[in-house]
Amino acid sequence: QATKKEKMTLHEVYNLCLEKKVKLVLVGPASRPRSFMENFLLERLEKKLLTEFSHQKYNYITCFGIKDNDGETLFMADGTHLNPAGHKRMAEKIHPALNRLIEDVPRKE
Secondary structure, three states, X not given: OHHHHHHHHHHHHHHHHHHHOOOOOEEOOOOOOOOHHHHHHHHHHHHHHHHHHOOHHHXXXXXXXXXXXXXXXXXXXXXXXXXXXXXXXXXXXXXXXXHHHHHHOOOOO
């Protein structure tokens, strides 16, 4: 039920942005390794959102993961906050989508 409401809300936000001509980037949930159950539920949500919003028009970015490609942890010891490697990974995922949006903005001469 919560996932259904989440998807419905994101569709409403997307449609409102279209109507108002506002660019939108949807960032999926981040991992929460401090709690097995919380992380499990967020991973299920991420999979459903990715399936629903993976079409390029949504600019959906998946950020789920606990370790980077080199196996380095992305979180501080509290399991909630990103460490420098986590922030770097997040920036690397978001930057291309923001770049595409900026390139699409008409320039005033």
